[in-house]
Amino acid sequence: MLISLIAPIYNEEKNIRLLTEKIDQTMQQYQYEYELILVNDGSKDDSLHIIKQQAQLFSQIKYISFSRNFGKESAMLAGLNACAGDCAIILDADLQHPPERIPEMITYYNEGYDQVVMKRDRTGEHVIRKLPTQLFYKLINKAVDIKLTDGEGDFRLISRRVIDSILSLKxxxxxxxxxxxxxxxTKKTINFKNVERHEGISSFSPKRLIDYAIDGIISYNNKPLRLCFHFSAVTMALCILYILITFIQILRHGIEEPGYFTIIASVLFLGSVQLFSLGIIGEYIGRIYYETKGRPHYIICDTNINETDIQKKVRNRA
Structure with missing residues (x-):
């Protein structure tokens, strides 16, 4: 059985050597056959140079280097496209995902689970990051049709049929x-304690986290569009009610001088509803725009992976 490990890399020059050494130590201890795919996502530090050095030391290391920063989603996709294993394990390069837990994940995979997911607690996590994350999960679970669990991230093992299913989504x-x-x-969840980064600073800024949350909410349902419809319907009903009340007052008391506050409040309220609705619609149109372009998810500028070798491994496994 060949196990593929995939680690997206972005400015992780201080962690790469320790990551590769810990993974090799763990896999050799349990005598697992493995390949480690390091995906350099346009790092601006010395990450690529260190990756190449480690690839010379460990024959199991394969690397892919993008022409620029395409994002973690593209890096994970590139790793899944390149992996030839019977299963794949995705983990971060900052050692917040402990390689020591990999054998436990493989054990459950051998029991027949297609996904073995590591769920971390948030003990010791800074409140500035913890509270927005909890709010994100509460919001997204109300907005989307699938169920996401707080603490379940990218650190997981997925079987080959899960990999093939993911790659079929274009x-x-x-x-x-x-x-x-x-x-x-089938899925098995394993709990593990929160681990701080070994070195460096997280590349996820508050702005990127907000963008990530918006992507999650909009990517999997049309509920925001439905919200626009309901919100607009309620607003229209209130406006019609206001017009009727005003018309009745005119019939009973005659024409009065219109109030400044009423006009301003109506204009601002209706304007904000329209802008809110247009913003949501714009998000969907923007995604349609990118989908119709048909651009690749990433561009590779350097790699030591031979696509022919991958195809041979896949055929042999089949």
Whole structure:
């Protein structure tokens, strides 16, 4: 059995050596045959140079380097496209996903689970990051048709049929947490304690986290559009009611000088509803725009992976 490990890399020069050493130590201890695919997502530091050094030390290391930063979603997709294993394990390069737990994941895979998901608690996590994350999961679970669990991230093992199912989805705008749940299959969840980054600073800024949340909400349903419809319907009903009340007052008391507050309040309220609705519609139109372009998810500028070798491994496994 060949096990593929996939680690997206973005400015992780301080963590790459320790990551590869820990993975090799764990896999050799349990005598697992493995390949480690490191995907350099346009790092601006010395990450690519260190990756190439480690690839010379460990024959199991394969690497892919993008022409620029395409994002973690594209990096994970590139790793899944390149992997030849019977199953794949996705983990972060900052060592927040402990390689020591990999054998436990493989054990459950051997028991027949297609997805083995590591769920971390948030003990010790800074409140500035913890509270928005909890709010995100509460919001997205009310907005989308799939169920996402707080703490379940990208650190997971997926079987070959899950990999093939994910690769069959061709959309440009990808939200992996939702994709993992959408494809389904049998799942086993394992808890593990929160681990801080070994070195460096997270590349996920508050703005990127907000954008990520918007992608998650919009990528998997049309409920925001339905919300626009309901919100607009309620607003229209209130406006009609206001017009009727005003008309009745005119019939009873005659024409009075219109109030400044009433006019301003009506204009601002209706204007805000229209802008809110247009913003949601614009998000969907923007995604349609990117889908119709048909652009690739990433561009590879350097790699030591031979596509012919991958195809041979896949055929041999089949």
């Amino acid at each position: 959309e440009y705008n990808r939200f992996s947490k939702g994709i993992f749940e959408w494809v389904g299959f």
